[in-house]
Amino acid sequence: MFKGNNSNASIIAVWISLISNVILTGLKISVGFIVKSPVLLADGFHNAGDVIASCAALISMRISKRPADEDHPYGHGKAEVISSAIIAIILGMAAIYIAYEAISAFFEEPAKGSYLALLIAFISLVWKQVLYVYTIRIGKLTNSKGLIATAYDHLADVYASIAAVLGIGLSLIGDIFSIHILSYGDPFAGIIVSVFVFKLAYEIGKEALDILMEKTVVQERLNDFANLINLVPEVKRIDRLRAREHGHYILVDIRASIPGDMTIQEGHDISRKIKKIILENHHDVDEVLIHLNPWYEEES
CATH class of the missing domain: 1.20.1510.10 (Cation efflux protein transmembrane domain)
Incomplete structure (x- = not known):
């Protein structure tokens, strides 16, 4: 912000x-x-x-x-x-x-x-x-x-x-x-x-x-967020990505899948990585809400 x-x-x-x-x-x-x-x-x-x-x-x-x-x-x-x-x-x-x-x-x-x-x-x-x-x-x-x-x-x-x-x-x-x-x-x-x-x-x-009315940000911005998320190696899939303007700043909602055998602590660390990389590259983003889903090899 x-x-x-x-x-x-x-x-x-x-x-x-x-x-x-x-x-x-x-x-x-x-x-x-x-x-x-x-x-x-x-x-x-x-x-x-x-x-x-x-x-x-x-x-x-x-x-x-x-x-x-x-x-x-x-x-x-x-x-x-x-x-x-x-x-x-x-x-x-x-x-x-x-x-x-x-x-x-x-x-x-x-x-x-x-x-x-x-x-x-x-x-x-x-x-x-x-x-x-x-x-x-x-x-x-x-x-x-x-x-x-x-x-x-x-x-x-x-x-x-x-x-x-x-x-x-x-x-x-x-x-x-x-x-x-x-x-x-x-x-x-x-x-x-x-x-x-x-x-x-x-x-x-x-x-x-x-x-x-919380219209989503432009597609180019969403694509940029997605590219940054994919830089985190543990992320296997982006299940949902939404972002909206909230006045002079942006709120981002992410659902991503990571290996299902990871611990809660490891998942927490991955969430912090995702949030950090987005905030560092988009200074008008104020909040990144992340929900992690389990991913298994047979889903690939």
Whole structure:
């Protein structure tokens, strides 16, 4: 399991995300009201949802780092997956909201462009891109589902900010050159962005649901586990091999056959060998549960 500095890095990344989202929410909503920019206001309210998502990620990551106890013998790793599901729901709602606002804009008088709104949208675009690169790197390093979901939330914000920059920019160009149709560039961009955001929500939600439903890890990973088990010479056959993600770590279940004339102590030593070789080669594996079956020569 990931511990120490990696764990601290993920917590710091979420705190940075939370503080950034609070600042951006305040900036966008306040400037949006001042310059009467619907797209900036919509983006600001979207960021308000990100504040909730960041809080959920922070709380879940703290819970997931708790050690196993009597009530939770397999640890608390799935807490992060729950936060991923929450983020997926928030992103899905944001996508619907962005699409609704974009479609509604076609039936209203287009808003005037604002250089201040354009500046704030551009700052948000750059800021969120930096946050995405930073959090996705830390998230993958620590295998933190909550942080990876937060990173994709930042990516969704990048898409939304691109739409805001394009929409406000086109409005300004339309105002300057009296091209009325350009004033509707924002809703067009908004609809496209809503599709991207909804796609992200679906992917994050599907992964979270797969883990909560204890879907097995990919076959390549199982094959790797099997190859390692077969390196233990006493193992005659792998009867069953299963593995599942439990948040930021993996649990492995093994049933293997060893010579039936071996003692309990020898079987215990073989179990330790199997566990040791898997843990040494897969640092994201937290627990290896092994059941040994007797094997006899006539079975070969």
